[in-house]
Amino acid sequence: MNEALTSQSKVLVTGPTSFLGYHVTQCLNKRGIRPRVLVSQDADATSLRNLNVDIVQGTVMDEASLRAACEGINIIFHLSFLVSIGGGLETRMQEFNVGGTRRVLDAAASAGASRVIIASSALAVGVNRNPQAIDETADWRIHHFDLDYALTRRQAEEEALARSSPGFAVIAVNPSFTMGPEDYVGAPANKLLQVVSDEKLPMTFTVGFGCLDVRDFAEGMVLAAERGRPGQRYLLNGHNVMVDDLLKQVAAIAGVKPPRWHAPIWVAYVIVTLLQIVKFLTRKPAAITTSVLQILGRYAWYDTSRAQQELGWTPRPLRETLEDTLRWLRENKTQ
Numbered sequence: 001m002n003e004a005l006t007s008q009s010k011v012l013v014t015g016p017t018s019f020l021g022y023h024v025t026q027c028l029n030k031r032g033i034r035p036r037v038l039v040s041q042d043a044d045a046t047s048l049r050n051l052n053v054d055i056v057q058g059t060v061m062d063e064a065s066l067r068a069a070c071e072g073i074n075i076i077f078h079l080s081f082l083v084s085i086g087g088g089l090e091t092r093m094q095e096f097n098v099g100g101t102r103r104v105l106d107a108a109a110s111a112g113a114s115r116v117i118i119a120s121s122a123l124a125v126g127v128n129r130n131p132q133a134i135d136e137t138a139d140w141r142i143h144h145f146d147l148d149y150a151l152t153r154r155q156a157e158e159e160a161l162a163r164s165s166p167g168f169a170v171i172a173v174n175p176s177f178t179m180g181p182e183d184y185v186g187a188p189a190n191k192l193l194q195v196v197s198d199e200k201l202p203m204t205f206t207v208g209f210g211c212l213d214v215r216d217f218a219e220g221m222v223l224a225a226e227r228g229r230p231g232q233r234y235l236l237n238g239h240n241v242m243v244d245d246l247l248k249q250v251a252a253i254a255g256v257k258p259p260r261w262h263a264p265i266w267v268a269y270v271i272v273t274l275l276q277i278v279k280f281l282t283r284k285p286a287a288i289t290t291s292v293l294q295i296l297g298r299y300a301w302y303d304t305s306r307a308q309q310e311l312g313w314t315p316r317p318l319r320e321t322l323e324d325t326l327r328w329l330r331e332n333k334t335q
Helices: 019-030 046-050 063-070 090-111 148-162 188-197 214-227 243-254 265-281 290-295 305-311 318-331
Strands: 011-014 036-039 054-057 075-078 115-119 169-175 177-179 208-213 233-236 239-242
Touching: 011 019, 011 063, 019 046, 019 075, 019 115, 019 214, 036 063, 054 063, 063 090, 075 090, 075 214, 090 115, 090 148, 115 148, 115 214, 148 169, 169 214, 177 188, 177 214, 177 318, 188 243, 188 318, 208 214, 208 243, 208 318, 214 233, 214 305, 233 305, 239 243, 243 318
Parallel strands: 011 036, 011 075, 036 054, 075 115, 115 169, 169 233, 177 208
Antiparallel strands: 208 239
């Protein structure tokens, strides 16, 4: 492909108020591009005031607004997805993540767009049971992760890549556990860093994480648009670490003590089961389900050789990410 994005590129970003979407939009601005951004009427677009964008109202659930947003656009960055590890949102995630991606692709194809870059998830590639990094060719039958969120992201990605054709390139980018500064929505990874720095995390469990700086993710999305092969997925991951090691680094930078109790996995199942029972009795959806605990004792570690070799992508040092993130969280902490 090898077509550089320039100030003349006609670009649309869906989900620009999300953590990932905001940084992709900012990355485009740094390249002199003023993208069109699709923002729902009820979204908090305060963060976009810092960016140079053309806001159009709409949502991936509405075909008419999508068609209008795609008019005259050549390249689309699709980052509008529903993220949940709780209960009660399975049907909505299926419709939003899978159905929404279908509608974006339909609108993009009808408008004559040439490229669509889909933000997927590393979880859609799988999670290893052994302490080894997996790449884009991982066998899902072996490494599957049966969390509803991961399943919808995988289905959306598979359907999207299947639609790639000459003249209509579809490329997927799969980020690992993403953290970083300028987080206006409360990303899960940043919440973890915050509770550690506040010394409010009483225990940890055995699990391996791949950590990614959100700024490196954004750069990877843009590079995928410029250099990515149509119909391919690209894993983006900065550093593979055990959670205990990660949190020790976080605590050292924050100047606090790390969590001291490394609990057996069964303790997590007991805690989450009790929480589910309480939510059931109060007739409220559970904030977390036992399905997410499948990741305990496993390794969400990823090999990014393809992205580095084909896109020319390189992640920054983990310490830089942690220092920048903790500084931003400290300076923007709400009481």
